[in-house]
Amino acid sequence: MQLEKRRVLLVCSQRLFGQSLETILRRVEGMELLGPVELALENFEARLLELRPDAVIVVDEGEHSLRASLLTAAILQQFPSLPVISAGLEQHTFRVYSAHILPARSSDLVEAILNLPPGAPWEASQPTSHYKS
């Protein structure tokens, strides 16, 4: 039985870094790369509903970093089950964002806080492998 491919949407302005990512991701078996597309805060909802990706990669290409951050936050807000990966040239890391939705009860809130990964968030950040989907 053929496994379904992961549909990943690449959001970038088609400059060198975005094109570099496209080159890498198109070679990956088991992945269907959508885009590259440019998304704006004004139209991202409609495009995502149309494309229905399994994950979104938002490329921060330096001068547009605020726009990339705002877009990432907006996607997470509107599509909380959709993982968003942020990649940029200024950092040599990428960030995976996903929203965890819980019932609005105090017990769930307290449990979520107590179950957060250990570590000091204000120390110099290092890439970790603590990500859980």
Next chain:
Amino acid sequence: MSRHRVLLVDDHALLREGLAGIIAAQPDMEVVGEASDGLEAVVMAQQLKPDLILMDVQMPGLDGIEATRQIRDELPGTTIVMLTVRDDDEKLLAALKAGAQGYLLKDIHSRDMLALVRGALRGEAALSPRMAGRVLAEFQRMSARAPAPCLPDDEELVDLTRRELETLTIAMRGASDKEIAEALCISIHTVKSHMRNILSKLHVNTRREAARVARSRGLL
């Protein structure tokens, strides 16, 4: 058709890997190596003798500008184009003084980057029009400040023959006398004679110095 041999130097692994894919897809280029810092770049350049190096500027340890200077000292025939996020006049001018043939920002489209580096391999400057304007402005500023140079009475105008220039151009790429002879269809004895004349006319002792002086005087 022989392909240009390209060395990629950048500490951003994801960009470097993607860039390798873009370059490898070109019919006239092949990636022969990758380095993640300037020191590694210098070592790999000496080993691989690439035709073209795409060099990041900001890297840990030895930065791209110093690496460019060292590589150009050893391998004056290597074309180096800086590729950076930094739109910085100081870095631009420092890179060109170190011997870079171009300075490109990473917000460029790959299509434009490839066109410019191909031009650099032909001896053109890989600069955006805006950057070229800055270089021109700096040149004009320096000309306005510096007095007109006068040649000392005893400095002769250097005149290398066409054959001597051809010999020196090939020697700059690190070719041996035997390789130069084969390329120019002349004897090794003739190559040695040309090299003696070149060193004498340029008042230098080594081929590396000869290449540097010839380039600085606009002979190459």
